[in-house]
Amino acid sequence: MSAYSELEDREQELSKFSELGAIAGWDEACMMPPGGGERRGQALAALTGLIHERRADPAVGELLSQARNEVLDAWQDANVDEIDRRFRAANAVPADLVKARSLATSRCEQTWREARGRNDWATVLPLLEAVVNLSRERAQALGDAMQLDPYDALLETYEPELRSSDVEREFSALKDFLPPLLDEVLGRQSDPLPLEGPFDVAQQRQLCETTMGILGFDFNRGRFDVSHHPFCGGVPDDTRITTRYDESGFLESLMAICHETGHALYQQGLPVDWRDQPVGDALGAAVHESQSLLMELQVCCSREFIEFLAPSIREAFGRDVSDPAWSGDNLYHQAIRVERGLIRVQADEVTYPLHVILRFELERELIAGRLEVRDLPEAWNAAMLKYLGRSTDGDYNNGCMQDVHWYAGLFGYFPTYTLGALTAAQWFATAREADPEIVPGIARGDLQPLLGWLRANIHGQGRRACMQPLLKEVTGSELDASYFQRHLKARYLA
C-alpha cells in the first residue's frame, strides 16, 4: 500500500468520527433535553480528543514525507497539503495550553452569558484577560510552527493561506469608500411602509421551506429545524439548517434561511468523489460565508427575487396585493433598509463591514499585545465614533460585550464575515457575466443556472485550491473589494 493510500485510509476513518460529532452537535442545539447537556459536552470533548490524537500521530508525519515522493494527481496533491496542514496544526500547540485555553474560554463564555444581562463588564474582565493571554500564547505557538505572524496564524485556522495583508488591503479600500456612501444612502432612503404582524410561526415555517426549495436545498439530503441561533450543520449528505421565529416579524427568519441555505448548498455540493478526504471539505469561513451571503444578499435581497417571491409571501400570511405595504417594491425596500446601528448582527450590508473592520483592528492589537483588555471599552467607543459616528454611551452590551466570539476565544474570525461579503459580490458578478440566464432565472424563481455555475466553479472544487488562487482562477483576479463597491452603488444609489 502506498503511503498516500494509507493517509487516505486514516482520513476516511476520521471523517466517520467527525460525522458523528457533527450530528451530535446539531442534536445538542436542536433536540437535546437540558439534562443531557453536561454529558454531551464530555462526549464531544472525548471525540475531539480522539481526532486530535490521530491527526497529531507522528506516523502521519512519516507518511506525509513518503507521500511527497509518490506520483499523485492535482487533487491528491492538494489532499496531502491539507493533511499536512492539519498535522502541523495539531502538533503546534502543547496539550497543556489546549486544555488551559479550553477551560478558560468555557468559563469566560459562561460568565459572559450571565454578565451581559447585567451589563457587567467588571466581572467578565479578568476572565477575558485570561482568554486573551492564552490566545496570545496559542497564536505564538501556531505562528512558530507555521512560520507565520501570530495573528496570521489565527487567520490561517479559519481560511487557509489567507493573510492579514490581504485583509488590510481590502479593508483599507472599504474604510475610504463606506462612510461617505453611508451618508449618501441614508440621505436618499425613505422609510418603507411597515408590515403589520403578528406572523404565525407555522406560516413562517412554511414560507421558509418553500424558499429553501426554490433556492435548491435538497431535502432528501437535509433537514430544516429551529434553534436558538440560526446555523448550518451536519454533513454533505445530511445537511441541517435552522432558523428561529419571532411573531412580530418574518423577514428575519426568512433572510436567516436564505443565508443558511447558501451555506447548505455549498455543503451539499461538495465533490462526491472526495467525501471522506480533507480535500473534499469546504474551504474556510470566508469562502463559506461568501456562499451564504451570495444567496442572502446578492440573490434573495435582489429586486428580481423579492418581486418573484412577493406572491408567495402574501399568500403565506393571507395578505392582499392591493395593500401597498405588501407590494414587491415595499418588501424589497424593507429587506434592504440601511441603518447606522450599534449592533453587528442587526447591521445591513452597507454598515456591516464597518462593524467588522472595528473588530479586526482591535483584535489584531489585542493579540499583538498592543492593546490590553481593560482598555477595550474605550478603544471600542472611539472606533464606533470614527467608523459609524455613534457612541456606545458606556453601555457594554451595545459595545464590546455584544458578540460571543472573543469570550469564546475566537480571534481572527471576524474578518471572514466581510471577506465573505466581498467575495460573494465578486463571484456573483462573474457568474452573471458568464451565464446570461442567471439573472432572468432568479427573476422567475429558477435558480438552476446559478446553482450549476456555483457547483462547477466553487462547491465542486472542495479544497483543491485555496481562496485566493480559486478567485484568480474563476474570476480572473484575487480578492478585489471593487466588486462589492459596485454592487452597493448599483443597489443603493442607482
Add this chain to the structure above:
Amino acid sequence: MSAYSELEDREQELSKFSELGAIAGWDEACMMPPGGGERRGQALAALTGLIHERRADPAVGELLSQARNEVLDAWQDANVDEIDRRFRAANAVPADLVKARSLATSRCEQTWREARGRNDWATVLPLLEAVVNLSRERAQALGDAMQLDPYDALLETYEPELRSSDVEREFSALKDFLPPLLDEVLGRQSDPLPLEGPFDVAQQRQLCETTMGILGFDFNRGRFDVSHHPFCGGVPDDTRITTRYDESGFLESLMAICHETGHALYQQGLPVDWRDQPVGDALGAAVHESQSLLMELQVCCSREFIEFLAPSIREAFGRDVSDPAWSGDNLYHQAIRVERGLIRVQADEVTYPLHVILRFELERELIAGRLEVRDLPEAWNAAMLKYLGRSTDGDYNNGCMQDVHWYAGLFGYFPTYTLGALTAAQWFATAREADPEIVPGIARGDLQPLLGWLRANIHGQGRRACMQPLLKEVTGSELDASYFQRHLKARYLA
C-alpha cells in the same frame, strides 16, 4: 495509578463514544433524511469498530489480571467482571467472521424487507441459510471462548449468565399451563364495545405525553418522538422513546408508550455514581423487558390504572362518559382482549409466550444444526398447530417471515421477551407485597411508591448482580413462572 483505575479510565472514554453512537442511532431512526443513510451506516460501523478494538486490546487482559489482585468493593468487583465479560466476547470471534456475518445479515435483512411484501420465501432462503451458517460459527466461537454450549453463548450476549436450562424449565411450565388457560379465557371472554375512530394524531400524542408524565418519565432528561417502530434509545441522562400513530386506533400507540416508558424509567434510574462504567449499565434484554412489561402489562393494563386514566382518554378525544364504549370497564376489556393469532407482535399476554416458545425451540435447533433453513416453514407450521391451534396455510408472512430477528442474525433474543414477562410478574407481586401503597397509588395515578421500589431494587442496581442472583435477592427466589401464572389467572379468570 491502580490497574483498576486504569480500566475505569478506559471505560469512561468508551462510554463517551457509545453515547455518540446511541444519539446517532436514534437520529437515524427519527430524524435522518433518506439520503444520509448510507454514510450514517458507515459512520456507526467505524465507531463500532473503534469500540471493539479498544475492548479487545490485549492490554485490557493484563489490567484485568492485575485488578483481580487489588482490593475492590462489591461494585468495583462486579465492574471488573463485566469488563472481563466484554473483553472475552470481543476476542472470541475472529474479525473475518464478524465482517462476513455483518455483510450477510445486512444483505439478508434488506432482501427480507422486499421479499416479504411478495411473500417470497424462495428468494430469501439462500440468504438466510448463509446467515444461519455464519451464526452457527459465531455461536461455536463464542461458546469455545466462554466454555458454554453454543446456544447458551448467544443467550449470554443478551442476558449475562442466563442459560437455556433456565429458559427451558420455565417454558416447560408454560407449555403445560397456557394452552388450557387460553381455551378457558376464550370461552369466557365477550367482545368489548368497539371504539369508533378516527383518532387525531395530535390528540393521541398529547395523551401519550400525559401518560408518560404520570408514569414518571423525566422530560428534563429525555424526549418523545415518532419512528417507524416504537423503541427506547439514547442514554440515562438523555433517554429517548418513540411510538407510531394510526388514526384508526389509539390503544396501540398508547400501550407502546407505556411499554417504552418502562424501558425509559429503567434507563433514567440507573446508578448515577456509575454512569460511565459497565457495572452502571442496565442488565440484559430480559431484565430490560421485565421493566417495560411491568409498566405496560402489570401497571397500565390493570383495571385500577385504566379506570384512573379513562377520564383523560375521554377528554383527549372529546368522548362522553355517558357513552358505554368509553367507560373505564370497556376500555379495560379492550386493553386485555385475548386472541388466537398468527402474528407475535399483535399477540396479547396470554398467547405471546406461545409465539416465543415456538421460536425458541426452532432457533435452538437451527443453531445446533438439527434443523435446516429449508425445513423451517414446515416446522413452523407444525409448531403453530401444536401451540396455538392455527395453520399458516402456506403464507410465509404469517409464518417464518414475520419477524426481522433471524434475518438480521439475532438468535437467542426471542426468549428474553417471555422471560421479561415472567420476571415482570415476579417483581410486581413482590413490590405490591413490600409496599401496600403501590396499588392504591396506581389507582389514583401516583406511581411514586412503585417507582421508588423499582429505583431501589432494580434500576439503581445496574449490573451489580446478574438476573438470577438479583431476582433471588429481591424476590426471595430465582425466576419462577408461577408468578406469571397467578397473574394471568387473577386477571382473566377471576
